[in-house]
Amino acid sequence: MTATADTKVADRLRPLVEADPIVALEIAGAIAEAGGRPPPDAVTELAAEHAARLADADKQRLRAAVEHMLMGRDVDAALEWLHETRILGLLFPELEATVDLVQESGRMHKDVWAHTKQVVRQTVGRPLVRWAALLHDIGKVPTRTFTDDGVHFHGHAEVGARMFDKIHARFAFSRDERQTIRFLIKHHLRTNQYSEQWTDSAVRRFHREMFAHMTDLLDLSRADITSKRPGRRKQLLEQISALADRVHQLAEADARLPPLPGGVGNAIMAAFEISPSRLIGDLKRALEQAIERGELEPRREDPYYVAYLARQGLVPGVSPERAAALIAAGGELDAPHGSLDDEGPYRGPDPDDPSPGVLACGHDPENDPCLHRDADPGDPEVHQH
Numbered sequence: 001m002t003a004t005a006d007t008k009v010a011d012r013l014r015p016l017v018e019a020d021p022i023v024a025l026e027i028a029g030a031i032a033e034a035g036g037r038p039p040p041d042a043v044t045e046l047a048a049e050h051a052a053r054l055a056d057a058d059k060q061r062l063r064a065a066v067e068h069m070l071m072g073r074d075v076d077a078a079l080e081w082l083h084e085t086r087i088l089g090l091l092f093p094e095l096e097a098t099v100d101l102v103q104e105s106g107r108m109h110k111d112v113w114a115h116t117k118q119v120v121r122q123t124v125g126r127p128l129v130r131w132a133a134l135l136h137d138i139g140k141v142p143t144r145t146f147t148d149d150g151v152h153f154h155g156h157a158e159v160g161a162r163m164f165d166k167i168h169a170r171f172a173f174s175r176d177e178r179q180t181i182r183f184l185i186k187h188h189l190r191t192n193q194y195s196e197q198w199t200d201s202a203v204r205r206f207h208r209e210m211f212a213h214m215t216d217l218l219d220l221s222r223a224d225i226t227s228k229r230p231g232r233r234k235q236l237l238e239q240i241s242a243l244a245d246r247v248h249q250l251a252e253a254d255a256r257l258p259p260l261p262g263g264v265g266n267a268i269m270a271a272f273e274i275s276p277s278r279l280i281g282d283l284k285r286a287l288e289q290a291i292e293r294g295e296l297e298p299r300r301e302d303p304y305y306v307a308y309l310a311r312q313g314l315v316p317g318v319s320p321e322r323a324a325a326l327i328a329a330g331g332e333l334d335a336p337h338g339s340l341d342d343e344g345p346y347r348g349p350d351p352d353d354p355s356p357g358v359l360a361c362g363h364d365p366e367n368d369p370c371l372h373r374d375a376d377p378g379d380p381e382v383h384q385h
Contacts, residue, residue, distance in 0.1 A: 006040035017046055021053040024087060025065035031081055038081050047085040054090055066091070078119035079134075082111075087119020091170065094138040094163055101141060102151065110138050115226055123223040128177060129216050133210055133223055134186035138163050139185075161186035180268035183213050184220055191221040194243040201297075207247045208294055218244055258282060259291045259298040260305070267302035271326055272315045279315075286314055294316040303330040 007251040016023045024047040027039060038044065054062065070077045082088040089096035098112035110118075116137055123133040139160025140153040161182050168178040187210065194206075210217050218240055225236045264281050264287070274280070287305050290296040296308060307330020309315055318326075 006042045009040050010042035010046050013258055014042060014046060016049050021050045022057050022061055024050060024054070024064050024085065025062070025069065028078040028082055028087070029069040029072060032069045032075045032078035034074075036074030036077030038077065038080070044081065044085055047087065051085055051087045051090050054087060059170065060172035065084075065171065067127050067131070068135060070120065071125055071127060074121070075130075076121040077223065079117050079120065082214055086093050091365070092134075092167070094167065096140065097141045098137065108228070112140050118226045122226070124219045126216065126219075128180050129184065131181045132188070132216070135160065135164055135167065135181070136185050136188045136224065137218065138167075148350065157186055157189050160315045170284065180213065180216070184216055187213075187217060188220055188224060191240050191243055192241060192355055196242070198246075200246075203243070203250055204254075204297060206243075207251065208297065211294060214247065257299065259288050261299050261302070264302055264305055267306060268315075270323075271303075271306040272309075272318060274315070283309055283314060286312075298349065306330055 011025070013027075020261060027043065027047060034227060069075060072078060079088070082091075083096065095113070095116070098116060099110040116134065119136065120130055120133045123130050137156065137160065139156035139158070139162075142163075143153045143156040143159050145152050145154070164178070164182050164185055166183070173181070190206070190210070197235045198206075207214060221240050222237060224232055226234045227236070265284060268274070268280060268283055269276065287296065287308065290308065291298050298304070303326075310318065310326040310330075313323070
């Protein structure tokens with residue numbers, strides 16, 4: 001297209017952009033849908049000229065336009081165009097900060113921005129999962145540290161989740177939608193911890209904690225693999241599939257078995273010093289309902305269930321001292337699977353709320369400092385990222 005033709009295209013679009021700056025985001029959507037080809041330079045300059053006006057745009061329309069772009073096949077090209085027009089920096093300064101943010105000192109690897117664009121493109125076409133893919137590594141900016149071992153991003157998943165607390169206010173998300181996105185950002189590294197050495201109890205706990213987000217999390221984890229090494233990519237995908245298979249197999253097996261172990265009624269009577277009565281049946285039903293809600297694990301040891309009954313105060317006439325002793329004997333209960341945290345504004349790393357075993361890295365082994373340091377090859381951190 002000639003310079004004159006480019007100018008004519010921009011001239012036709014100018015009154016539309018001037019009347020409605022969201023047209024610039026619709027251009028990005030067209031890039032994502034039309035093979036990733038950028039518009040003429042004159043159009044790019046026009047979009048950049050009016051980028052600042054998007055700050056006052058309607059949040060619902062803004063969200064819809066961004067989401068339309070995110071769902072495009074060539075979303076990576078559209079995202080790069082947003083960077084070039086300065087729209088990215090306006091809507092997502094947290095993402096703009098990842099441009100040229102290196103993940104490995106002294107090595108020529110993709111920066112966080114390049115990795116993010118690829119992950120979004122590879123993610124399944126479900127809107128909330130693509131939003132999570134877009135923002136999954138924003139926590140790497142404030143958590144990046146340099147040591148003799150290389151570059152680290154300790155706690156970046158948790159920090160990124162808190163940063164999202166500020167981002168979602170710019171768009172029209174419902175409470176459930178923003179909680180889903182936040183959950184996926186916070187837990188996007190969890191599947192990396194899986195190994196064949198996990199016990200069945202550990203797999204059940206993972207399933208319970210991920211609960212309704214299980215499928216989304218597994219799909220995001222698959223998309224987060226951006227290694228160019230086919231063997232490594234295959235290994236990581238197989239690891240995720242193995243975890244998914246074990247979750248499915250255990251869920252099927254659990255569905256065929258009673259939720260409570262045999263003899264729990266006798267354990268309740270002995271622990272609370274009560275005689276056989278209708279109350280025992282009521283207490284067992286209360287335990288079964290708690291298991292159905294995900295508050296308790298099925299087929300655990302008797303003290304685990306006794307402690308729950310004592311903690312909930314479901315048995316009348318129990319002294320505080322006796323209840324405390326039964327609770328201590330049963331150990332701590334895990335958080336219910338439905339408790340999606342909404343922890344308020346970003347406050348930096350939370351030492352009291354790390355995901356177990358979360359590492360400092362992402363899913364890209366070639367960009368992963370955990371894979372380039374001098375370490376024992378048997379160290380699980382060398383193989384998880």
